[in-house]
Amino acid sequence: MALTELQERNERLFYKLLIDNVEELLPIVYTPTVGEACQKFGSIFRRPQGLFISLKDKGKILDVLKNWPERNIQVIVVTDGERILGLGDLGCQGMGIPVGKLALYSALGGVRPSACLPVTIDVGTNNEKLLNDEFYIGLRQKRATGQEYSELLNEFMSAVKQNYGEKVLIQFEDFANHNAFELLAKYSDTHLVFNDDIQGTASVVLAGLVSAQKLTNSPLAEHTFLFLGAGEAGTGIAELIALYMSKQMNASVEESRKKIWLVDSKGLIVNSRKDSLQDFKKPWAHEHEPVKDLLGAIKAIKPTVLIGSSGVGRSFTKEVIEAMSSINERPLIMALSNPTTQSECTAEEAYTWSKGRAIFASGSPFDPVEYEGKVFVSTQANNAYIFPGFGLGLVISGAIRVHDDMLLAAAEALAGQVSKENYEKGMIYPSFSSIRKISAQIAANVATKAYELGLAGRLPRPKDIVKCAESSMYSPTYRLYR
Numbered sequence: 001m002a003l004t005e006l007q008e009r010n011e012r013l014f015y016k017l018l019i020d021n022v023e024e025l026l027p028i029v030y031t032p033t034v035g036e037a038c039q040k041f042g043s044i045f046r047r048p049q050g051l052f053i054s055l056k057d058k059g060k061i062l063d064v065l066k067n068w069p070e071r072n073i074q075v076i077v078v079t080d081g082e083r084i085l086g087l088g089d090l091g092c093q094g095m096g097i098p099v100g101k102l103a104l105y106s107a108l109g110g111v112r113p114s115a116c117l118p119v120t121i122d123v124g125t126n127n128e129k130l131l132n133d134e135f136y137i138g139l140r141q142k143r144a145t146g147q148e149y150s151e152l153l154n155e156f157m158s159a160v161k162q163n164y165g166e167k168v169l170i171q172f173e174d175f176a177n178h179n180a181f182e183l184l185a186k187y188s189d190t191h192l193v194f195n196d197d198i199q200g201t202a203s204v205v206l207a208g209l210v211s212a213q214k215l216t217n218s219p220l221a222e223h224t225f226l227f228l229g230a231g232e233a234g235t236g237i238a239e240l241i242a243l244y245m246s247k248q249m250n251a252s253v254e255e256s257r258k259k260i261w262l263v264d265s266k267g268l269i270v271n272s273r274k275d276s277l278q279d280f281k282k283p284w285a286h287e288h289e290p291v292k293d294l295l296g297a298i299k300a301i302k303p304t305v306l307i308g309s310s311g312v313g314r315s316f317t318k319e320v321i322e323a324m325s326s327i328n329e330r331p332l333i334m335a336l337s338n339p340t341t342q343s344e345c346t347a348e349e350a351y352t353w354s355k356g357r358a359i360f361a362s363g364s365p366f367d368p369v370e371y372e373g374k375v376f377v378s379t380q381a382n383n384a385y386i387f388p389g390f391g392l393g394l395v396i397s398g399a400i401r402v403h404d405d406m407l408l409a410a411a412e413a414l415a416g417q418v419s420k421e422n423y424e425k426g427m428i429y430p431s432f433s434s435i436r437k438i439s440a441q442i443a444a445n446v447a448t449k450a451y452e453l454g455l456a457g458r459l460p461r462p463k464d465i466v467k468c469a470e471s472s473m474y475s476p477t478y479r480l481y482r
């Protein structure tokens with residue numbers, strides 16, 4: 001709340017503080033505290049920091065957009081609040097997420113604050129507690145679905161393009177699975193759209209896996225992957241790993257998928273379940289007898305990498321970590337769900353139960369852990385490493401579409417920033433303290449890819465793209481007038 005007040009009062013000072021103390025303040029502006037802020041948003045609400053667009057604005061969305069005081073918008077982060085982190089449906093109290101993500105766009109990625117627009121689409125909420133909460137600030141009705149929902153979203157998407165042109169980036173954030181996949185598929189041919197939960201998370205996890213090869217001493221293609229959770233993050237990551245492996249091995253994506261297994265709430269995803277699976281899960285149904293839980297799946301599949309993308313806190317039990325450790329010398333374990341309460345396990349659990357052998361990363365931050373006299377520093381496998389630099393790369397190249405190869409390019413840039421000192425501490429990501437340098441590298445890789453693919457609208461191509469990225473980054477300094 002104090003930081004929000006500062007952001008309103010003296011934006012430049014807010015960003016200066018955030019940039020200079022990024023490791024300390026990230027857990028407040030971002031996960032886990034932003035999750036708590038969303039839960040209590042109605043009670044702590046002072047001013048709308050973004051634009052609320054509700055069902056009542058139908059037919060007038062363009063006018064609503066024109067009410068926003070800034071004209072030159074480059075990045076929009078939009079949510080409908082249905083799946084805020086791993087906390088579920090928080091209705092329009094999800095606004096904390098677009099606000100927080102865009103603060104990172106400016107602080108970590110250097111996109112000008114005035115060019116960032118947080119949007120929350122209010123179509124109601126199915127959260128009974130909020131509907132009965134006198135401080136709830138949104139529409140008091142059940143969520144609109146089907147045609148009513150898609151018409152509102154369609155009007156929004158058209159109005160954005162009409163008002164800001166083709167080069168505005170629209171980042172979808174924390175939509176529920178069905179809408180997230182549908183919106184991305186529907187608008188990726190006509191708009192510059194990016195789903196952070198599917199694509200940003202995929203890119204950051206791939207970067208960690210590429211970088212972890214230095215610790216596991218085995219190439220990615222030799223690994224077997226098991227996911228707990230087959231939603232946006234799980235299937236998004238799985239698909240990008242398969243794409244990466246197929247390029248590395250000169251194999252088909254279908255062939256690469258066979259090394260990747262997913263467990264959802266009904267157990268291992270196998271062929272015999274195919275008819276009842278949602279479309280986005282179908283590519284992951286492989287031939288295997290049914291297995292009903294995670295522990296059974298670990299014993300059957302013998303994965304080298306275990307990834308938690310379930311939103312279910314503490315689902316990596318002692319038995320799960322021990323099973324991974326009995327199969328692998330260095331089990332690679334990622335507990336991605338946010339905020340900390342939803343993390344599949346804590347860093348302490350991962351290191352203690354694996355007797356110090358796990359390579360661990362998590363979506364939300366954990367303090368270093370001491371185990372048998374040794375200090376283990378885990379890192380955050382969070383899309384915050386990727387989306388600010390990714391967005392900057394799109395902005396500086398004037399890209400008009402997002403392409404999967406840009407996600408690979410971003411992952412490679414991030415993996416390339418992990419230092420020897422990081423590895424020595426057991427880290428598979430660089431530390432956030434150098435994030436602006438990292439973002440510039442990611443931006444440069446993404447922009448280069450945009451030019452290569454003919455998707456860049458800003459011509460001619462700059463000679464030195466890293467320099468171009470660095471020099472276009474917003475810095476919170478005061479102007480000298482004399």
Ligand SMILES: O=C([O-])CC(=O)C(=O)O
Pocket residue numbers: 030031084085086174196197337338363382383
């Ligand atoms: O916000 C974060 O920390 C990462 C993310 O996108 C999510 O958990 O939905």
Ligand SMILES: [Mg+2]
Pocket residue numbers: 085173174196197
């Ligand atoms: Mg998210």
